[in-house]
Amino acid sequence: MMLEHILVLSAYLFSIGIYGLITSRNMVRALMCLELILNAVNINFLKGNIFSIFVIAIAAAEASIGSAIVSSIYRNRKSTRINQSTLLNK
Amino acid sequence: MKSISIYLSLILHRMDLPGPIHDFLLVFLGSGLILGGLGVVLLTNPIYSAFSLGLVLVCISLFYILSNSHFVAAAQLLIYVGAINVLILFAVMFINGSEYYKDFNLWTIGNGLTSLVCTSILVSLITTILDTSWYGIIWTTRSNQIIEQDLISNSQQIGIHLATDFFLPFEFISIILLVALIGAIAVARQ
Numbered sequence: 001m002m003l004e005h006i007l008v009l010s011a012y013l014f015s016i017g018i019y020g021l022i023t024s025r026n027m028v029r030a031l032m033c034l035e036l037i038l039n040a041v042n043i044n045f046l047k048g049n050i051f052s053i054f055v056i057a058i059a060a061a062e063a064s065i066g067s068a069i070v071s072s073i074y075r076n077r078k079s080t081r082i083n084q085s086t087l088l089n090k
Numbered sequence: 091m092k093s094i095s096i097y098l099s100l101i102l103h104r105m106d107l108p109g110p111i112h113d114f115l116l117v118f119l120g121s122g123l124i125l126g127g128l129g130v131v132l133l134t135n136p137i138y139s140a141f142s143l144g145l146v147l148v149c150i151s152l153f154y155i156l157s158n159s160h161f162v163a164a165a166q167l168l169i170y171v172g173a174i175n176v177l178i179l180f181a182v183m184f185i186n187g188s189e190y191y192k193d194f195n196l197w198t199i200g201n202g203l204t205s206l207v208c209t210s211i212l213v214s215l216i217t218t219i220l221d222t223s224w225y226g227i228i229w230t231t232r233s234n235q236i237i238e239q240d241l242i243s244n245s246q247q248i249g250i251h252l253a254t255d256f257f258l259p260f261e262f263i264s265i266i267l268l269v270a271l272i273g274a275i276a277v278a279r280q
Contacts, residue, residue, distance in 0.1 A: 028136055035170075035178070050251040054256075063178065
């Protein structure tokens, strides 16, 4: 019973994260929804507890690179709208 | 005092909570997760949504405690709430702008289509989860676990796995972390 509750909650977090990632016009909110997706996947590895550590480490590396990219985009263009997709062309 | 410490160590190693407390904690954490997930996506102020993400991460850490994985719960609390959430808050507050309060979040056709696709994904996942018989699958894949699983703690299990089976991914993870940090610093400088 507990296993199915946790899996249903992780599916809910996954779908909410995908919805937020696609329909967010703000890059930092997209980063936050990406962390939601990674946590939803991470909670599925209950009994294989070594793989959760690897997913946490990968998510940490990706969050640092994502925030570095967002800050460099903001410094260049002064706006963080997501539909200006040629921002890193300079 | 010694009896209290023995009692606490037994509780923390063998987390067999009584039934009603277990169910109450599940319902409480589940509702916290549902509301926090909605708050990340739907709140307009990005600082509020970052704090709601912090609530989601703390609830997930408590789920790990309920599932007897204490090391992963502590790692989640330290790394996700302590480092990644603070990094996201820093990015949110550093990239402030007056454009956030004009972000009306109009309900476009793309939003409606995405919500339709996401609810269909959610419904298909839930029907797949509720139709699978999990105890048969878990019982037949017990071959590659450590023999004395209930006698050693969770952090010792992780240590044994890291040293024997997952030694190569451990080295690769350290290289990935090094490269990611150097790359992030190189991108974020002037």
